Amino acid sequence: MKSLGHGANVEEMASLYGKNPKEIIDFSSNINPKVPEVLEEVLKEALQNAKAYPDIHYTVLRKSIATYLSVKAEEIIVGNGATEIVYLLMKTLNNKLQGGTLGVMNPTFSEYERSSRLSGMQIKDLYLTEAGNTFEINQAKLAESLDEIDALFICNPNNPTGHVQDLTGIIEILEAREKLLIVDETFMEFVAEEEKLSLVNKISQYKNLIIIKAVTKFFGLPGLRLGYGVTSNKTLLEGMYNYKEPWTVNSFAEALTPKFLEDKAYIKESKAYFIKERERMMNTLSEIKGLKVYEATTNFILIQLFEKTASELKTNLFKKHNMLIRDASNFKGLDEHFIRVAVKSEIENNQLIAAIREELNHELY
């Protein structure tokens, strides 16, 4: 697995520059830095659970997610991260369409393209339109491309741009044209207007809709590996189960997730923290000369550098400040001047802001 386009990881960079990986602050991954308090309490229970195979049908787990989303358990398919769901879906689509074309709204997460190519699907690259300090889907432009695609993949809120969009108009256009809409809502829990903007409550109304979500980003444990798909389209679900490998969700994820989803206090508090902290971070970053901050609705912020390249800034932040940021230049539609940084704790964020200021405006020091 040499180059998957997810940027270098902490260990690789640390070994390259002779640093201790434990001393690096990682702003390159988009993960909640705080985990639910219930975690340590239930860890021993999870360990007991790991002494057997996971339930091959994940019945309890699916019920718990269904309750959390107010949908039916049979409308949920669980996977090893959102990634497994993406791959299962692409295999299913390719099998159904026998070489159809997937529209991908760029810049976005690279696994949509990799999974569809591996499955045999064609890719039609579509692009967001930059508007002020945000990106958005141009509906008229999209409508022109619909003849060329069988399904459309949108990440909402989008990684790496951080914008979120009301997709109600788009789902209606696609329904009228009998095209599938795949929405990756992995980061939707971070959005202030989640209830209004998530399409989860639309799944019974639109059979041409599947939503992909993740548990482990919002709850700060991406290493736990749990994602899921939500759809009322039975044919699509059956197709995905046909390709599904057994026991891909581990017992820790199986045991811990229901506890997390019930922890309403943690969910409320985390969400409030990100809403407030990203606003503060965007404002403070905007005061630095030599960069443009894009409007973020999640736990990461896209930044354009006017002079320095992403690669230069990344290297300097790592070497001099022990911080890892995401060089966003390999996202289609972005260039060598884009970086993405995570929203972490207030103290860490202040360290990052100070370091970026120092690196971009070094004549002041």
Added chain:
Amino acid sequence: MKSLGHGANVEEMASLYGKNPKEIIDFSSNINPKVPEVLEEVLKEALQNAKAYPDIHYTVLRKSIATYLSVKAEEIIVGNGATEIVYLLMKTLNNKLQGGTLGVMNPTFSEYERSSRLSGMQIKDLYLTEAGNTFEINQAKLAESLDEIDALFICNPNNPTGHVQDLTGIIEILEAREKLLIVDETFMEFVAEEEKLSLVNKISQYKNLIIIKAVTKFFGLPGLRLGYGVTSNKTLLEGMYNYKEPWTVNSFAEALTPKFLEDKAYIKESKAYFIKERERMMNTLSEIKGLKVYEATTNFILIQLFEKTASELKTNLFKKHNMLIRDASNFKGLDEHFIRVAVKSEIENNQLIAAIREELNHELY
């Protein structure tokens, strides 16, 4: 995932018969009932690890497995259980052969067939020959079938028959014919003559050999999900990495496995326990009328019932004794009279033996 042929699980059976799943002793899965003591100590460390994505290259994990096996880290590919490795391998073979044929030595684990069919490969069913109270590969018969296959899948020791075989002759025949040999050594750690019978030390000599192994069965934590492939065939490894989805091995498996593999005292003690306890169990079971016990070299025992069907005995053991055994009738080459039982703790094994005796010889009670 309705019927994957792995037998019913505890929860399903319990709900069917209105029992509490926690009261059931599960003899249907082949898992070490004892876990390494180091586990609870390192669990908090593993939790810290889960707060970040796993290393996408699993460098430390592969090094640890390589040390354990005395091979090179680049000869190891890790997966979500042995199952992921099986699926990756089948995709790779199908891509290389464009519809080749896989020979499968039955009765055996059903995922070999499912994975190869899903990948587009053809299946040629081969069968073990029963000889006394064991099963074995008939080398002359195998040689006759070699023209019809491109690769051969052997589980060694075999699930569900429990026999182990010296495959040195077979790897040489296959090498001469330029066929790939895939050996699933998931249960090899339980074998007394492991050092002599495992083909791991042959991988540098035979490029047409790939071995699949698992960590989580021997160490009693199948829910942790970790398996791996071992081969010196770089083309095969590159093919598998081409299909590999990112982050399929979770952070708990990533952090705990190196500790397990270093725990030589646990490994030695577990192995000694199974060698002694399965011998005792086979002897005691053999004294029961109405059944035949097959020679076991692992942590499970295959039994043929002369009068009762597997389904009857399974139902009675569950309903009256709260025990779940594996109805082995859906393995190709076996029939409705075969069951498979796990070797668990001495006390539990005695309970099982007493219950089987009661059910088969009920005229005595």
